[in-house]
Amino acid sequence: MKDVLVIGAGGVSSVAVHKMAKNPELFGKITLASRRQFKCDAIAESVKQRFGVTIDTAQVDADDVAATSKLIEQVKPNLLVNLALPYQDLNLMDACLNTGTDYLDTANYEPRDEARFHYGWQWDYQDRFKNAGLMALLGSGFDPGxxxxxxxxxxxxxxxxxxxxxxxxxxxxxxxxxxxxxxxxxxxxxxxxxxxxxxxxxxxxxxxxxxxxxxxxxxxxxxxxxxxxxxxxxxxxxxxxxxxxxxxxxxxxxxxxxxxxxxxxxxxxxxxxxxxxxxxxxxxxxxxxxxxxxxxxxxxxxxxxxxxxxxxxxxxxxxxxxxxxxxxxxxxxxxxxxxxxxVSYTTGVPAMIGAALMLNGTWRGEGVFNMEQFDPDPFMDMLNQHGLxxxxxxxxxxxxx
Known part of the structure; x- marks a missing residue:
């Protein structure tokens, strides 16, 4: 059983965590962290009421690489699931490299001061993740994903x-x-x-x-x-x-x-x-x-x-x-x-599925990957099984x- 650390406490994160908790055969311990811990606590309470599953919560500023690295070292997850803002992708990837942790997100990096997004910034991490023996999966939402x-x-x-x-x-x-x-x-x-x-x-x-x-x-x-x-x-x-x-x-x-x-x-x-x-x-x-x-x-x-x-x-x-x-x-x-x-559901469920396929070894590799680089069939099967x-x-x- 593999453990996950989910960063972010919006609607997409709420869906992903609910679906993870609903499928204990796929996920071990779930920790949910955000800058505003009270939002994590509210999601955790909903999960407890709906499925009887307890998840841990924590406070972290995803812009702070050192603080995120410290939290990862405390939680020791097998995978970090980034459901925060696209502005924070690179910082969270850096924290994963610092701690030897696999990475997944749903949207590619975008700088705060420029309305422009493209994969180049994250594709540039290819050698760093490969050399570290780690995997990063980009864009495991609905579109992209x-x-x-x-x-x-x-x-x-x-x-x-x-x-x-x-x-x-x-x-x-x-x-x-x-x-x-x-x-x-x-x-x-x-x-x-x-x-x-x-x-x-x-x-x-x-x-x-x-x-x-x-x-x-x-x-x-x-x-x-x-x-x-x-x-x-x-x-x-x-x-x-x-x-x-x-x-x-x-x-x-x-x-x-x-x-x-x-x-x-x-x-x-x-x-x-x-x-x-x-x-x-x-x-x-x-x-x-x-x-x-x-x-x-x-x-x-x-x-x-x-x-x-x-x-x-x-x-x-x-x-x-x-x-x-x-x-x-x-x-x-x-x-x-x-x-x-x-809209949150159609993004949160694919985030859960991508995480499950990484954790169970169905989708594996060393480096930075897009969804197109893996066999679509296991993902398509899980869409049918988990609500989409x-x-x-x-x-x-x-x-x-």
Whole structure:
């Protein structure tokens, strides 16, 4: 039995820890740590009430490498699961190297002072982890994470080669708020307001944020407006499926959400440039985050479903075919099981699965790895077993846009 240290106490962390505790055959001792220990204690109490499992909690500042290293040495986990903020990825990787501990996260590194994320910073740790005999698994969430595994499943079982790939992320849920984000508001808004990029004919094509819209009919959700965006799995998919001619990422947004977002942008509230206010320096977007609803509180009111998946076109036995692999997750079902809405659930469950596959030796290696580098089948099997069942449909042809 292997022990884990989970860093972070938001909705995703809550889901992951609940699912770990629900599966004691996969996980030994679970320790949950965050800068605000009272949030860890609340999650621990929920786990105790739901599943009768006791987890340990601790306080740590994930920005402090020395403090995190000290905690790791005290807890002695087999794996550190980073469910904190992307800003803290490199510090937590450093702490793992200091202590000889394997590492997993769900989102790639992003500096605080620049709205830019890419895998290069973490890929640069390859030799350090390899030389230390350690493993780091990057992006074990849904997107990135499951979407990458879906693509590799398609390539292994359904297509000989993938020519085009479209990732479609639809949240059809309604939380009843005028404006709220379903995961960390600061990260969410930085991501949405960044220029869109997609991979085409061996290069990145950039377009203005939210400037390309299409309508798509999502199973169990209905027709939704979806917008072309840049998302980190495009970078790793372009690397590990080199024959792809085009890869795109789409996300749905309602008009009310976009209207509020435009107003906030116009008045400067989405800026990450510090300003002076009453004699102290503040970052407008961080202030906005403080006044918006906490994503982990949205589960009580959110109704509806998410639908996230991959549409891939390519060749199979000399014939062009198109397949759609996707998952539908119900917000209310997710809340009933873990006390969290489906956006947190669809990220927290894959984090648990990735951790389980590392701990039981199914996915192993020395160095820094993306999801695409491992056999998709064990992960796909566990999705069906642990609350995120998927389905495959062959489509009449490729997307027309």
């Amino acid at each position: 499951v979407t990458s595994v879906f693509a590799m499943y398609i390539k292994k079982h359904l297509l000989d080669t993938i020519r085009t790939l479209d990732i479609l992320d639809c949240n059809g849920g309604d939380h009843g708020q005028h404006f709220a984000t379903n995961f960390n508001p600061e990260i969410n808004i930085r991501e949405i307001t960044a220029p869109a990029r997609h991979w085409e004919n061996g290069e990145w094509v950039e377009t203005p944020a939210l400037s390309t819209r299409q309508v798509f009919e999502f199973d169990q959700v209905g027709a939704k407006n979806m917008y072309l965006m840049y998302h980190e799995e495009l970078e790793s998919l372009a690397k590990f499926i080199p024959e792809m001619e085009r890869a795109r990422f789409w996300m749905t947004f309602g008009e009310q959400y976009l209207t509020h977002l435009r107003v906030l942008q116009n008045v400067g509230m989405t800026s990450i440039e510090p300003i002076m206010f009453e004699g102290r320096e503040i970052v407008p977007l961080q202030f906005l985050k403080a006044v918006l609803p906490e994503p982990s509180t949205l589960g009580t009111t959110t109704k509806g479903k998410t639908n996230i998946g991959d549409i891939a076109t390519g060749m199979k036995d000399g014939e062009e075919k198109t397949f759609y692999v996707y998952n539908v997750c119900d917000h209310e079902d997710a809340f009933e099981e873990t006390g969290n809405q489906a 069942p998927w389905q495959v449909h062959e489509l009449d042809g490729p997307l027309k846009f």
